[in-house]
Amino acid sequence: MLTAIGLGPGDPELLTLRAVRALKEADTVFVPGGIAFELVKPYAKNIVTLDFPMTRDESVISECMRQNAEKILPAAKSGSAVFGLIGDPNFYSTFSRLANAVREHYPELEVETIPGISSITAFASHAKIAVNGAFTVTDGPADPSVKIMMKVTKPKVREAELRKEGFNDFVLVERMYMDGETVYKGEMPEKTNYFSIMAARKL
Structure with missing residues (x-):
C-alpha cells in the first residue's frame, strides 16, 4: 500500500493526528527533501529521501518519476509505504504523477491520500484575512479546468x-x-x- 500524507505548510504543530499516526505505523516513509524530512523525523522509523529536480524539462521529470517509482514500489508491495510532502497531496503536488508511475509497474496497488493543511488555508490564517465569498486559486491559467x-x-x-x-x-x-x-x-x-x-x- 502507498499512502501520501499532507504535512501542512511547514509548521510541525500543524500536522494532523491522522498524519502522525500513519507516519508512526509506516514501514518506510519517503520524502522529497529536507523540510519534509524534518517534519517526519520525530515519528518515522525508516526515512528515505527522494530526488525531485526543479525543472520544466518534461523528459527529466518523467525519468525522475520512473526512478522514484522503482524505489517506492518494493516497500509499497511488501508493507506500508508513506510519501510525506508539504501541503496537501491532491493540490498542486507531484504525487499524482508519482502514483501513476508506481501504478504502471503494479496496477493493482492500493493508493490513498491523507489530506494536510494546504498553503491556501494556511495563508489566510497567517495573513490574518477572512475569506467569506467566492474566490479563485490558480497556479497560472486564467481559465480553470x-x-x-x-x-x-x-x-x-x-x-x-x-x-x-x-x-x-x-x-x-x-x-x-x-x-x-x-x-x-x-x-x-x-x-x-x-x-x-x-x-x-x-x-
Missing part, C-alpha cells in the same frame, strides 16, 4: 449550469467525514445536505 463549490444543495441545477461552461465530470461528497456520508459521481442528485462539496472538471 476544475471548480470546487461548497454548500451545494441543488447539485442537479448546478451541474446543468456548469455543463454550459464546458465542464463534463462531476463528483459530490455529502456530509464528508460525518454520519451518513455519501459520494456521488457522474449523475448528480436533485437535492443534498448543506454540508456538501462538489467538484466539476473539464476532461
